[in-house]
Amino acid sequence: MAGGAAAAQAGEAGAVAGNNGAVIRVEDLTRIYELGDVKVPALRGVSLQVRPGEFVAVRGPSGSGKSTFMNLLGCLDHPTTGRYFLSGEDVSTYDADQRAGIRNRFIGFVFQGFNLLPRTTALENVEVPLYYSRAVAHAEREARAREVLNLVGLGPRMDHFPSQLSGGQQQRVAIARALVNTPQLLLADEPTGNLDSRTSIEIMALLQKLNREQGLTILLVTHESDIAEYASRVIAFHDGHLVDDTPVAAPRDAARELATMPVDEWAGNGAAKEA
Numbered sequence: 001m002a003g004g005a006a007a008a009q010a011g012e013a014g015a016v017a018g019n020n021g022a023v024i025r026v027e028d029l030t031r032i033y034e035l036g037d038v039k040v041p042a043l044r045g046v047s048l049q050v051r052p053g054e055f056v057a058v059r060g061p062s063g064s065g066k067s068t069f070m071n072l073l074g075c076l077d078h079p080t081t082g083r084y085f086l087s088g089e090d091v092s093t094y095d096a097d098q099r100a101g102i103r104n105r106f107i108g109f110v111f112q113g114f115n116l117l118p119r120t121t122a123l124e125n126v127e128v129p130l131y132y133s134r135a136v137a138h139a140e141r142e143a144r145a146r147e148v149l150n151l152v153g154l155g156p157r158m159d160h161f162p163s164q165l166s167g168g169q170q171q172r173v174a175i176a177r178a179l180v181n182t183p184q185l186l187l188a189d190e191p192t193g194n195l196d197s198r199t200s201i202e203i204m205a206l207l208q209k210l211n212r213e214q215g216l217t218i219l220l221v222t223h224e225s226d227i228a229e230y231a232s233r234v235i236a237f238h239d240g241h242l243v244d245d246t247p248v249a250a251p252r253d254a255a256r257e258l259a260t261m262p263v264d265e266w267a268g269n270g271a272a273k274e275a
C-alpha cells in the first residue's frame with residue numbers, strides 16, 4: 001500500500017486491538033475469476049466486520065457470491081483486490097502455505113456434502129486434521145477426536161463408517177472434524193442443504209449450542225429463510241454485492257423447538273437425544 005495514512009492504518013490493523021476486536025474484517029473485497037479471456041466478477045467490493053461470538057446467516061440467490069465469500073474467509077482462496085484481517089492478521093496477501101497454516105489454527109469448515117472419507121470410521125475421520133496441523137501423539141489425537149465426537153452427540157457411534165450413519169449423523173462427524181483443532185471461526189456452506197427439515201433443526205441446535213457455550217463464531221450459508229432465523233444476524237448477497245445486513249432481535253431456539261416435537265418422529269436418528 002502507498003501513502004502514509006494507509007500504511008499507518010495497515011500497521012495498526014496488524015494488532016488485534018486495531019481490528020476493533022473483530023474476528024473478521026474485510027474491506028472492499030473483490031474476487032474476479034478468469035476463464036481464458038472471460039472475467040467473472042463473483043465479488044464486487046464487500047466490506048464487513050464480524051465480532052467474536054456472532055452467529056451470521058449468509059443468504060442470497062444461487063451465483064450471488066456466497067461460496068466465493070466463504071472460501072475467501074476460510075483462506076481457501078485469495079482476493080483479487082481488497083483486504084482481509086482475520087483476528088487482526090492481514091491474511092489477504094498470504095501465499096498458499098501461509099493460508100493453510102492460519103486455516104489450521106483458526107478455522108473449521110463444514111460443507112453441504114459432508115466430505116467424509118468413506119472407508120474410515122467416524123473417529124478416524126475426525127482425527128484427520130490433527131495429522132496436518134501439529135505434531136500430536138497418537139493417544140492425544142484419539143482423545144481429542146473422542147472429546148469432540150462426544151460434544152456433537154456421536155460418542156456411541158464413533159466406530160461406525162459413514163455409510164452406517166444417517167445424513168444428520170454424518171454432518172455431526174463433519175462438524176466434529178471441523179472443531180478438532182479448536183477453531184475460533186466455523187464456516188458452514190449450506191450444511192443443512194442435504195438434510196430433511198427435522199434433521200436440519202437438530203444440526204441448528206448443535207450449532208447454537210457451540211455458539212453459546214463455546215463462544216464459537218459461526219457464518220452459515222443457507223438458502224432457507226427459516227434456517228437463517230436461528231442466527232443472530234443475517235447478511236445477503238446479490239450479484240457479488242452485500243445488499244443486506246440485519247440483526248435478528250430474537251433468534252429462534254432450535255433446541256427448544258425440538259423439545260416440543262413428538263419424540264417418535266425423530267428418535268430414529270438417535271443423534272439428537274445424545275446432544
Ligand SMILES: Nc1ncnc2c1ncn2[C@@H]1O[C@H](COP(=O)(O)OP(=O)(O)O)[C@@H](O)[C@H]1O
Nearest residue numbers: 033035040042061062063064065066067068069
Ligand atoms: N472457480 C470458478 N471459476 C469461475 N467462475 C466461478 C468459480 N466459482 C464460482 N464462479 C462464478 O462466480 C459467481 C459466484 O459463484 P458462487 O460464489 O459459487 O455463488 P453462490 O455460492 O452464491 O451460488 C457465479 O457466477 C459462478 O458461476
Ligand SMILES: [Mg+2]
Nearest residue numbers: 066067068189
Ligand atoms: Mg454456493
